[in-house]
Amino acid sequence: MIPPIADTILDTIGRTPLVRLHKLTAGVIRAEVLAKLETFNPGNSIKDRMALKMIEDAERAGQLRPGGVIVEGTSGNTGMGLALAAVVKGYRCIFTTTDKQSKEKIDALRAFGADVIVCPTDVDPEDPRSYYSVASRLARDVPNAWKAGQYDNLSNTAAHYEQTGPEIWEQTGGRITHLVAGVGTGGTISGAGRFLKERNPAIKVWGIDTYGSVFKKYKETGVFDKHEIYPYVTEGIGEDFLPGNVDFSVIDHFEKVTDKDAALMTRRLTREEGIFGGNSAGAAMAGLLQLAPHVADDDVIVVIVHDHGSRYLGKMFNDDWMRAKGYLNKTGATARDLVAQRTDRRLVTVDCAEPVSRAIQVMAEHGYSHVPVTDAGRMVGSINETSLYDALVADASVRTQPVASLMQPAFPFVDISTSLEALATMITPDNPAVLVRDFACGETFIVTRADVIQALA
Ligand SMILES: Cc1ncc(COP(=O)(O)O)c(C=O)c1O
Incomplete structure (x- = not known):
């Protein structure tokens, strides 16, 4: 039909x-x-369905009024649904999203005239920089704003x-x-x-x-x-x-x-x-x-x-x-072979609230040049010798500051079946290590440039 x-x-x-x-x-x-x-x-x-429903329920409830501004933290698809409806119904849209999302998704939102603010991925939802927090702040501060709130809005x-x-x-x-x-x-x-x-x-x-x-x-x-x-x-x-x-x-x-x-x-x-x-x-x-x-x-x-x-x-x-990402190559040596050679397989981390001096101590004890940083057990970043060195030379008092103040981006996670060639392409000056996850046993290992050099030698 x-x-x-x-x-x-x-x-x-x-x-x-x-x-x-x-x-x-x-x-x-x-x-x-x-x-x-x-x-x-x-x-x-699929998000077009719930986006329109959230808007129409908010209109009926008097939460979204003519000339209003729709604010939302969205990875793209909900934003697209909201933006579509906003064009037809005459609302403005401001979206917050994360730096993990495809560029195509963000560009598509902008194509519909929406404003898009890109926020860091690897922070807690409660962190003021998170895309959830920024959206909540905008909803509070922008006049006539309505936050769609797709996570908790039951119109979804x-x-x-x-x-x-x-x-x-x-x-x-x-x-x-x-x-x-x-x-x-x-x-x-x-x-x-x-x-x-x-x-x-x-x-x-x-x-x-x-x-x-x-x-x-x-x-x-x-x-x-x-x-x-x-x-x-x-x-x-x-x-x-x-x-x-x-x-x-x-x-x-x-x-x-x-x-x-x-x-x-x-x-x-x-x-x-x-x-x-x-x-x-x-x-x-x-x-x-x-x-x-x-x-x-x-x-x-x-x-x-x-x-x-x-x-x-x-x-x-x-x-x-x-x-x-190591998703296409399946033959030859893999991260599993590298990890298997380790005598000490424990993953050593520091918490972002610990002082920088603790990170220095951990790195010295184990002879590591890179250590993942956690926040209550969750991987949120990394710390490395080079940035530590630069910071200490510039200001020795940095030792008492929290690790979070020197934190670099988190290392990417890969599957333990990732090939050695793929690991080698992922380890770059900007990204000196990767975290290897063995999903079968739930263990995580770190692989650094030194590990790859040793395996290739
Ligand atoms: C591509 C994609 N797949 C799946 C989902 C999950 O759908 P739902 O949010 O309804 O659980 C989303 C939600 O953002 C999505 O964007």
Whole structure:
């Protein structure tokens, strides 16, 4: 059926296609796997649904008034939905985002006339520099501002309860047995999942999480563990706090997927099925394949494709970027071989609140030139010999200041299967070390320039 004339672009949101997968699951899962293509929304993501719902609920509640300013901390897709609606409805938008996000996503927001403020990724949500805090400050200080608050604004979940869930139910004729979706704010999975479970309580709802995020452990133990938090590459999913929109009672299981597996699957989804989905769709598909032993042949599984691949052309779809991250090269020596040679495998860190003198002592004791810096157990930065030396020469009293005052960016995390060649390309003057994570045993190791030289010699 050809859709009728839409009065505005906002009337084209929703009613997205559900497409059967054929090659990606072959030989692994015999069940019917269907991709819900949210890329068909006008902003190319599922977030158009909740953005419009949040705005219209705020208008009804008198929180967003004519000529108002929409403020939000957004990784791009929610911003796009808000910006689209703002253009049609006549609002101004100011967004804060993190320096981890694709440049394409930020440029797209600016294309809609939004102001975008880029904030550092590796700081606590409560830190005044975080994109959450900056958005809250703007919402307070800018006249006539309204903060959408996608994490805790329950209009987000409601949008998916009212639209995404019913669409999936109708499109599958009620046959759906499993819903698989990446979890960020939690709106998609909580809203669609709740609707579907109300229709059929036997439906299983599987949330896809990243390594570096708190969701899975919280679901399984009830413990909010800051030690689970560290920087990761996968975009759109996983969090370092518990958003109000994540309804843990709706989600039956969280499956964690590595950055590498998510990136590789993002490419496979495009090359094998012609579905140009984003990084969280890759994570969701990879998570589903990991869960294959829990799938029956007659199951009907719906996987959410949250956003469009075009937003990741500079990343997961770029061979140089994939190689630099160590995601493409699979042969030869790997980080595992380097780490295996260690006699002392413990990762030594300093806390950002400890004095610089403590960092000097730790480095001297172990003969290290680089040490990761933590904040309550969470990796937030690094400290190195060169910047320490420069600072001490300039002002010896720096020894009593907290490590945070000399902190450099955090070292990137890579999978333990990363090749030696890839490690070598990642270790540069700006980035003297990488953290190697063995996801199987949950251990983290540091690999520095000296380690790579030794391995290559
Ligand atoms: C690309 C992408 N995938 C997945 C998600 C997660 O969806 P939700 O926030 O509804 O949990 C987001 C949310 O920001 C996203 O941008």
